[in-house]
Amino acid sequence: MTQVFGGMCAPSIRSYPVWRLPTYTGRHPSIQGVKLKFIDETCKTQKPLVPSPQVVQHENGFMHVTINVDDPEPLFTQLIRQLKQAILDGHLAPGAQLPSIRQLANDLELNSKTVAKAYRLLERDGVIQSKGYRGTFVHPEARxxxxxxxNQWVNAQIAELIATLKEAGVTDSEIRIAFSNAMNN
Structure with missing residues (x-):
């Protein structure tokens, strides 16, 4: 079956309602399980139905996370970007509870390690916080x-260091060996 919307096809796009906002008051997030798969074998264009990655807030209060498996960007990076964008857009308020790793992985049909990596990196960056067995929440300073x-900061620091080393006359292989030695220690 061909799914076409506005003249655009949607091959290999997964879009699922993930959790309800902002009415959740219970212990676990209310997950809505309607799955929408858009796979079009006959469409010749490769444009996604919803430009990926993005978070969409619909009028019925559901947040949709769109994962494009054909995108060269890693899946965990797509998830991180969408959650950060949802926080910046105000769809996720500070203190809002997020679905568990297992639940989100099941809903998005991703490996739980992929979602765990995204959550771990978001927690490292101070965007979300885990509160033991109570769950994972948006950090108060998330915005x-x-x-x-x-990652951008690390790349800038390394580029600056490499430029300084090259100005001092250090060769590329000496820099690689030094970085390898430093990483192994």
């Missing part, structure tokens, strides 16, 4: 912490 990209 300001979403603006900080630790």
């Amino acid at each position: 300001s912490n979403c603006q900080t990209d630790l």
